[in-house]
Each structure stands twice: as structure tokens, then as C-alpha cells.
Amino acid sequence: MKFNTKTIHGGQQHDPATGAVMPPVYQTSTFAQSSPGVHKGYEYSRAANPTRTALENALASIENGTKGLAFSSGLAATDAVMKLLKPGDEVVAMDDLYGGTYRMFTKVYTEYGIKFHFVDMNNEDKFRAALNENTKLVWVETPTNPLMKLADIEAIAKITKEKKILFAVDNTFATPYLQKPLDLGADIVMHSATKYLGGHSDVIAGALVVKDDNLFEKLHFAQFATGGTLGPNDSYLVLRGIKTLHLRMERHCFNGQKVAEYLEKHPKVKQVYYPGLKSHPFFDIAKKQMEGGFGGMVSFSFKSGAKADAVSFLEKVKVFTLAESLGGVESLANHPATMTHASIPEAKRLESGITDDLVRLSVGVEDIDDLIADIEQALG
Numbered sequence: 001m002k003f004n005t006k007t008i009h010g011g012q013q014h015d016p017a018t019g020a021v022m023p024p025v026y027q028t029s030t031f032a033q034s035s036p037g038v039h040k041g042y043e044y045s046r047a048a049n050p051t052r053t054a055l056e057n058a059l060a061s062i063e064n065g066t067k068g069l070a071f072s073s074g075l076a077a078t079d080a081v082m083k084l085l086k087p088g089d090e091v092v093a094m095d096d097l098y099g100g101t102y103r104m105f106t107k108v109y110t111e112y113g114i115k116f117h118f119v120d121m122n123n124e125d126k127f128r129a130a131l132n133e134n135t136k137l138v139w140v141e142t143p144t145n146p147l148m149k150l151a152d153i154e155a156i157a158k159i160t161k162e163k164k165i166l167f168a169v170d171n172t173f174a175t176p177y178l179q180k181p182l183d184l185g186a187d188i189v190m191h192s193a194t195k196y197l198g199g200h201s202d203v204i205a206g207a208l209v210v211k212d213d214n215l216f217e218k219l220h221f222a223q224f225a226t227g228g229t230l231g232p233n234d235s236y237l238v239l240r241g242i243k244t245l246h247l248r249m250e251r252h253c254f255n256g257q258k259v260a261e262y263l264e265k266h267p268k269v270k271q272v273y274y275p276g277l278k279s280h281p282f283f284d285i286a287k288k289q290m291e292g293g294f295g296g297m298v299s300f301s302f303k304s305g306a307k308a309d310a311v312s313f314l315e316k317v318k319v320f321t322l323a324e325s326l327g328g329v330e331s332l333a334n335h336p337a338t339m340t341h342a343s344i345p346e347a348k349r350l351e352s353g354i355t356d357d358l359v360r361l362s363v364g365v366e367d368i369d370d371l372i373a374d375i376e377q378a379l380g
């Protein structure tokens with residue numbers, strides 16, 4: 001089955017009881033048993049719920065994995081991966097991560113005796129130097145938020161395989177429409193399904209997909225034992241979102257590319273961060289591992305370097321909404337320094353390039369002419 005068919009049918013079956021084409025929302029916490037321990041595969045919805053199962057099967061299908069898990073948020077999904085670790089274990093993570101992931105690693109799991117190294121994944125010597133016999137996990141986000149840095153998944157997987165280290169990729173920005181980390185050698189794919197998979201800014205959800213049954217059992221145990229599962233209504237919403245993922249992504253990519261190209265020519269703009277621009281430092285990696293486009297996320301900075309210019313732009317946009325989050329059908333604009341990335345200490349934030357004049361756009365699926373006109377007036 002091709003990807004554009006998998007989004008609609010992958011892992012799905014009509015409801016066996018009624019033939020319902022869409023899976024019913026099984027709004028139930030528990031399931032009747034005919035004799036103690038005799039049931040139809042469902043006992044209690046923290047362990048499994050049929051609507052969540054339908055979503056988990058779809059997730060596995062679109063990421064070319066064998067098993068999926070749906071969580072109450074992206075961070076709950078990441079948290080389940082962290083539960084595979086023990087005190088003394090070490091994690092090597094990319095030096096540009098979603099703020100909430102960075103906060104979990106440094107503020108929560110450091111306290112539990114896990115050591116984190118944040119390194120430039122594109123420097124093989126530095127990456128190899130950060131690995132040692134305690135390294136149990138490599139964590140990468142590509143493209144990253146908000147600077148659109150890329151990591152070469154295939155190159156990293158070669159090293160993690162050789163050293164038998166688990167390799168997880170946060171695939172939130174690219175989605176499996178553009179990039180399939182499991183095919184490129186990663187062990188775990190993580191998603192904030194709140195973003196493109198859900199696609200309509202109406203649900204908080206997370207996902208993990210793997211292709212190894214043993215690893216699945218461990219992650220499922222972590223989910224079941226600590227409880228960060230996704231409810232049936234929210235499972236339904238994400239599943240419905242996935243059915244149009246390919247259609248939305250096609251337009252996100254088209255609009256994202258146009259917006260990036262427009263901004264690159266604008267006299268007030270200093271730098272545009274978009275993997276689909278030839279000027280992007282990681283354009284070659286993008287072409288190698290992303291297929292069919294480069295997504296809808298675009299960041300840019302101002303020639304003036306002034307925070308006031310970023311703020312003025314964000315106050316003036318009309319079609320774009322000034323809000324956190326991304327990946328929905330509607331266009332959003334965000335100021336990483338004060339909004340999504342405020343949890344990163346200022347010195348660290350500036351060092352990684354998240355300056356006060358940086359604006360991040362989640363380019364939606366509206367008409368491109370309206371989006372460009374809005375940017376033009378807001379920059380004017």
C-alpha cells in the first residue's frame with residue numbers, strides 16, 4: 001500500500017460489530033468479561049481501548065513500523081521512552097530541541113540520575129566523543145524547532161547500531177509524509193500528534209512507533225504502568241486527522257516553500273530558516289532524507305536584529321494568528337524567545353541562535369496569495 005492510501009486505510013478495519021466505516025468512539029473505561037479473565041481482548045482502557053487501538057494501528061502503518069502507542073501528549077510519549085533508562089545511564093541529544101523536551105531532560109530526568117549531553121549531531125567526531133559505555137539513548141529532532149537544523153538520520157543510525165544504543169527521532173515537524181525515520185535506521189519514532197498528525201489544533205496527543213516487538217513491550221509496559229494514555233475521543237480526532245495528512249502536507253509544503261522564498265527576497269529580512277531553500281546549511285541532508293517537500297515550518301530573523309521588529313510583525317499579522325503550537329490547517333506565528341522557548345535559559349538560547357528578533361511561522365493551508373499579502377503588510 002502506498003503512503004497516500006495508508007493514511008486512510010492503513011491498519012484499519014470496519015467495525016466488526018456494525019460495519020461502521022469510522023471506528024466508534026468507545027467511551028468506556030471497562031469491558032464485560034464472560035468468566036473471570038475471559039474477555040474479547042479488552043479489560044480496562046488504560047491497558048487498551050478499541051478506538052486507541054485503531055489509532056495505534058494507523059500510526060504503525062504510516063511510519064512503516066509494526067506497533068504504535070498513543071499518549072496523552074507528545075511529552076508523555078517522550079516520558080515513556082525515558083522510563084526505559086536507569087540512574088547512571090547517559091543520553092546524547094541534539095543541541096537544538098523542543099523547549100519542553102529540553103526542560104524534561106534537564107529539570108526532571110537529571111534529578112533521577114540520568115546524564116545528558118547536548119551535541120552537534122552533524123559533527124561526527126563530537127558525536128562519537130559524547131558516546132560511552134553508559135550511553136543508552138540517542139535523541140534527535142529533525143528538522144528542529146525553531147531553527148530547522150537537520151540531523152542525518154541514516155548516518156547516526158549507522159553509529160548507534162554499531163554501538164547497540166537506542167536511537168529515537170522526534171518526527172513531529174517532518175511527519176511520515178516527508179520522512180520515515182524507521183526506514184532510515186532509527187529504533188523509535190516520536191510525535192507530538194498535537195501538531196501535523198492531528199492537524200486541526202483541537203487535541204493534545206503524542207505517539208511512539210517502533211518495529212521491534214521487544215522494545216514495544218517495554219514501552220507499552222511504561223505506558224500502562226504509569227498511565228499517560230490517550231482517551232478515546234482524542235484518539236478519534238487524531239485518527240481523523242491522519243486521514244487527510246497527505247493532502248494537508250502537500251499544501252503545507254507548497255505554501256511553506258513560497259513563504260520562505262518570499263521572505264528570502266524581502267529587504268528587511270536577514271535570514272530565513274527553511275530546509276527547502278538552497279541557502280539552508282542543511283539543504284543537502286534535507287534533499288537526501290525528506291521526500292516530497294520540506295514542510296510548513298519557516299523561521300526568519302530581521303536585518304535590524306531588533307526584538308521590536310519581530311514584535312511589531314507579530315502584532316500586525318491578520319491571517320496568521322499569534323499563538324503557540326504549529327501544524328494545524330490555520331497559519332500561526334510565534335516569538336520563540338518569549339513563547340515556545342522561554343523555558344530555555346537566555347544564554348543557552350542565544351548561543352543556539354534563538355535570538356530576540358527570530359519569528360517562527362507555522363504556514364497553514366490557506367490560499368498562498370492571502371498569506372503572502374499578510375506577511376507583506378505586517379513587514380511594511
Ligand SMILES: *Cc1c(COP(=O)(O)O)cnc(C)c1O
Pocket residue numbers: 073074075076098100101141145170172173191192193194195204205206
Ligand atoms: C509540541 C512538540 C512536542 C511536545 O508535544 P506536546 O504534544 O505539546 O506534549 C515535542 N516535540 C516537538 C518537535 C513539538 O513541536
